[in-house]
Amino acid sequence: MVIVGSSRYRHLDPLPTVAANVGEMGKLFTDELFWGLPEENCVRLLDPDRPAAVLDALARAAEEASDALVFYFAGHGVLRPDAYDLYLALEEGALERWWHAVRYDDIRRIMTDQAKATAKVVLLDCCFAGMAMMPGMGAGAEIGDRVRIEGTYLMTAVAETAVALAPRTEPLTAFTGAFVQVVREGVPDGPDVLDFHTLYLRTKSALEAVGRPTPQQRAGKEGGRIALVRNVALHESSRAAVREQASLTEQERRSLHLPPARLRDLLAELSVRDDDAAERLLRAVGSMRTEQGVAAVVHEVAKAGGAGQAGAVLAGAARRRPASLLALIEALRETGQDEQVTRLLAACAEQPADRVTALAAQLLEADDSDALDVLLDAAIGARPDRPRISLLVALLAAGLHDRVGAVLAGLGSRLPAAQTVEIADALRDAGQEQAAFSLYEAVAGLVAVRPLGVAAQLAAAMHRAGRERQASDLVELMAAGHHTRRERVGLLDALWTAGAPAGTAERLDHLDDRDLLDATLHLYTLSHQAAVRRLMLATLGRRPPGSTVRTVIALHDAGLPMEARSLLEHAAARPPADVVAVVTGFAGTGNDSYARLVLERSLSADVLAALPAELRRYARPALAQLPADQIVALAAALPAEAMLWVLGALPSGVDPGVLRVPAIALGLRALPEAAVRPLYGSLPVPPSLVDAAFSGAYGEPAACVESLLRLAEPASEQRVYEALAGRPAPDVARILEVAPRLMPAIAVLGTAATQLELLILLETAGRRPDADRLCAALRAHLPLADLCALAAALGDATLRPRANALLGLPPEAAAEPADLIVTGLLQDVTGEPARWTATQVRDRARLDPRTPVRHVVTGTGLGRGTVVVFTDTTLTCRLRRGQLVTIAYRRFGAVTVLRDHRSTIQLRAGGRLQSIEIRNAALYALLVRIQEAVASFDALRARLRPPGGIDAARA
Secondary structure (H helix, E strand, C coil): CEEEECCCCCCCCCCCHHHHHHHHHHHHHHCCCCCCCCHHHCEEEECCCCHHHHHHHHHHHHHHCCCEEEEEEEEEEEEECCCCEEEEECCCCECCEHHHEEEHHHHHHHHHHHCCCCEEEEEEEEEEECHHHCCCCCCCHHHHHHCCCCCCEEEEEEECCHHHHCCCCCCCCHHHHHHHHHHHHCCCCCCCEEEHHHHHHHHHHHHHHCCCCCCEEEECCCHHHCEEEECCHHHHHHHHHHHHHHCCCHHHHHHCCCCHHHHHHHHHHHHHHCHHHHHHHHHHHHHHCCHHHHHHHHHHHHHCCCHHHHHHHHHHHCCCCHHHHHHHHHHHHHCCCHHHHHHHHHHHHCCCHHHHHHHHHHHHHCCCHHHHHHHHHHHHHCCCHHHHHHHHHHHHHCCCHHHHHHHHHHHHHHCCHHHHHHHHHHHHHCCCHHHHHHHHHHCHHHHHCCCHHHHHHHHHHHHHCCCHHHHHHHHHHHHHCCCCHHHHHHHHHHHHHHCCCCHHHHCCCCCCHHHHHHHHHHHHCCCCHHHHHHHHHHHHHCCCHHHHHHHHHHHHHCCCHHHHHHHHHHHHCCCHHHHHHHHHHHHHCCCHHHHHHHHHHHCCHHHHHHCCHHHHHHCHHHHHCCCHHHHHHHHHCCCHHHHHHHHCCCCCCCCHHHHCCHHHCHHHHHCCHHHHHHHCCCECCCCHHHHHHCCCCCCCHHHHHHHHHHHECHHHHHHHHHHHHCCCHHHHHHHHHHCCCHHHHHHHHCCHHHHHHHHHHHHHCCCHHHHHHHHHHHHHHCCHHHHHHHHHHHHHCCCHHHHHHHHCCCCCCCCCHHHHHHHHHHCCCCCCCCCCCHHHHHHHCCCCCCCCEEEEECCCCECCCCEEEEECCEEEEECCCCCEEEEEHHHHHHCEEEECCCCCEEEEECCEEEECCECCHHHHHHHHHHHHHHHHHHHHHHHHCCCCCHHHHHC
């Protein structure tokens, strides 16, 4: 144990009684009756002249102590308002001479880092100079929080003046005197060894009773359970029982253990003669008979109508030890006296706080929740403010948190708000923060209007205790009551100083830009630079970009260029539209350097895409600093016009390899030919660029397409041609000259509608060579039916010469497309050996002698005299019964070719079904081919026929 006292001071009020403190504390802890600490283990330092003497002594004790280490200091403390550092002043110490004081952080470091003892205790009896200079601080709780040491029990008395610390008429300082008295008197019905929490409660009650400053305790984990001194009052308790029995007469002592009925009669007689004697005997019965005996007497006197006598017995019984009271409760219940259990608990509730606490702990351990609730309600409800607080603290220390929490919840709803706050403050002073916070929550509105420093410290304490929601709610209430600029500045200063989460108090959306700037400048002068910066960034982030522009300029003018630049960094991270608005604002006010700086920090494709052309000059310096590959990457992500501008920022002599980015293929036209030529035929150009080439954004479409085809690697070139073939006919017509392989692509991949429209466009525009090349490509790649459909559509558009050219016919020829289709099919059919001459065939088919015969079917599968003749325009069948079936080729699209169950060919035309009495597979296949080809022609021709007729087709 290290006991330090500083009684002499050159610059502070002397504290002469501190010298007696050192001697008395040493005697107390070395006395065998209390702790019995060996003298060599108790270091006393009175008026040490330098801090090192104190720290050396404590460090040695920390090294040597294995079980318990106690540090005691009495004297002046120094609290530096600027740094909020605590010092224990020695003789030369003072507020402005803090280097002559022991820094408390050094004490803390030794206790936490060097001490090996399992039990560590710090006792401080101090007057703190500088307390009055800390606005909004309470003398007790805040110092208690500040001197807390993790894993160490702390008890401290904090006074603001030397008079409060050490009254001149008393031998010891106020706190030390009360503490010594509690140890010397002990705690009746307390444990064998007193823990520090019990000592604290007794000391606190003694000081409050005479109006002295309330001590504080802070106990890490189970620190309050550290027990060092013996409870001398236990011996006194036994002697008190003897004294009580001695106060009885001999006859009364003999009457104590009479049978209940006889005792009842005796009491009836005695109460008539001497009521005081009867009362004395009843109380003695309650305290001295066995538990069963007490229950029996209570039952007997109550049965006889002596409710008052039963109450006197129970009042005497209330002084029993907790274990005996539990046995008595059980006895009363066993004898059916539940109402007397309630009366007994009410009597117990009026006992001192330590007795109530001991009984409550026993009831909790016995799981007797009914009795426990009755006891707590009665005990707390029966006490005025100060005693009630002492009881609550004692109960909480005994581990009755859940039960006390329920009581506190009810208490908060019954008491006036101001009284609830007072109780909560006292609980917090006693180190019972969670219980205090529960009460504060019930009267949050009143807590929020306390002095700013006090309320802010409470919010900070709630935050440290993990009660984030409660701290946030309190701050929200405080913010609602501090709305103006001046009020909100004071609130934020208090919250930030206390280390409380400012939350909604930092939302300054209701202030205009001028008030916001004034508020932040004021807070900036209060050493809250980091918090102010965070506040401004958050607030301006919710405002239009113009607010940022005005604030940056104002900060610069106020001599805070670094703060202005921090806002610029934030502005650069805003959405592109906001960045552009900020740049516009700076440009409009002549702050070109800020405009350039914002773009330098925010340079991205999205920002450049949104940047108007007139503002691009501000981005040019930032672009010039980028390597070529980054410029290309930016350009690749931009729309056409912006891409061309960005590519213009590339340095001369750029490495062609950097430009090998397909997305910028169209933009490469803006670069010198020498830079682009090495890329010809090597770029994987995506077909999607074809659409962009026709957009006009990159220049004349034909030139763009030509550039793409030059750049494209072979595989990409083919895909580009395929994409071009899918373009509308007017687009194709514009680029034929620069796309030499486009004609075959149109023939193979183009739609019939595009092919037709392109032929019409070329013909009507007088571009006959192009039309001739297209016709040649179509003839080389299209089926005859498709060619005929195109020709028919051209004929419908009064372009007969071009239609004939497509079919390879003379310009003035008149041919039915269906006839040409069938003629073409018949050219591939192998003829059969002739059974008849051409004249015989015409005669049998009843054809004009001049009619050309293209194909004749006779023989296998045909009946006698049956012949099938294909002419230039019709199919004619002469059946064996002399019947004729004639169908024009142009009608064949509506014919259905069938077979019946005998495989006889049937033709359905015009709704009539005709059998041609032929079973010839080759003929059936030929008829099906003709029907399909003509039907395909009809369908395509119908699709190509413009709804508006010839004029629409030509248009």
